[in-house]
């Protein structure tokens with residue numbers, strides 16, 4: 482695939498019309514070694530930073546999932562040159578901060594909150610107007626959390642759907658005001674949108690978060706030559722200070738494997754009796770490893786085999802074996818480090834002895850689906866005892882899980898993968914109603930699981 486200076490083409494995630502059901506079936510012990518695709522968060526950022534920088538950014542290991550490909554298309558529509566070479570390396574020739582061109586058509590981010598929210602921040606400091614849109618799931622998700630700080634910096638919302646939702650049109654400005662913002666929700670997307678806007682502002686932009694969220698934007702800002710200071714703030718938070726108008730310089734990015742994708746074969750190996758697998762090159766950024774911490778507390782046998790530093794991130798190979806689990810209480814302050822992993826943790830909890838209490842899950846309600854409701858409905862469809870109390874999810878495990886379905890996936894890749902994994906260790910298997918959205922983040926999920934011995938049909 483080569484994308485060079487074309488106008489925006491339609492979203493690659495044209496789902497909805499043709500749901501594809503599938504079933505995760507009781508499987509023999511999983512074995513083998515796999516490498517899951519590149520990290521989604523780092524992949525989006527590598528493309529966006531490449532588009533904002535001067536010179537040619539080279540990216541290896543980019544996740545070629547639909548969400549990231551839509552971000553690549555948006556970069557092209559804004560004037561960057563983006564090209565995939567035959568050897569899988571991606572090259573982005575950027576335009577420089579403040580020099581995006583006006584896109585001629587709406588930017589369609591498909592299913593991706595990260596793509597659209599980060600790009601709104603990146604566009605903010607350019608004197609161009611752009612329309613942002615997405616699929617039915619993305620159109621339901623809150624955008625005000627990004628529009629509030631961006632409008633305070635000077636961006637104009639020309640029009641928006643009800644409640645500030647997509648589709649919406651922004652008019653960027655070349656003289657953005659530097660700004661200090663305390664994020665009202667723990668969100669790396671909100672933080673990143675403000676910091677990306679701050680690149681084009683004069684003076685210092687400061688983001689304060691009460692709970693630290695994934696820090697890939699901060700790391701990449703430094704990697705591309707910006708001046709960023711990160712300090713602790715309170716017991717769990719951070720204060721990030723960015724000096725405006727840096728000369729962003731193209732850089733090489735080697736994208737490590739996505740811990741949020743590794744979570745699926747990992748939990749599958751923990752719950753399918755006799756399993757023993759290795760997942761290689763997994764990014765071990767401490768703001769992403771809450772699931773591993775929690776599973777280890779539950780008794781999972783997860784060994785970090787070869788920890789090393791690659792491209793500024795710690796990566797490791799993980800040996801994962803079938804394990805007898807016990808229920809635990811997961812504290813709310815751990816949520817940001819495993820926010821995308823609760824659906825698959827709920828699956829692990831279904832096989833644990835006793836109750837697993839997951840506290841502080843309000844943000845799950847505004848993901849690709851209302852994940853709290855989707856997980857609860859899926860657990861109910863599989864005969865698993867659970868309840869929601871406020872923002873907490875409580876799952877009571879049992880040695881024999883019936884399975885069943887069909888589980889409604891609500892255009893949500895992680896709901897689909899989680900319940901297929903549940904099916905592998907269940908008595909009857911689990912049917913999910915649509916696996917097409919798995920292509921947004923983990924296009925090789927089905928063949929990779931099959932290579933480990935998982936039975937899915």
Ligand code: S3P
Nearest residue numbers: 522595667668669670671820821
């Ligand atoms: C992401 C941040 C998280 C996460 C999403 C990726 C990012 O979202 O759920 O999958 O790359 O910044 P929030 O910022 O909404 O918590």
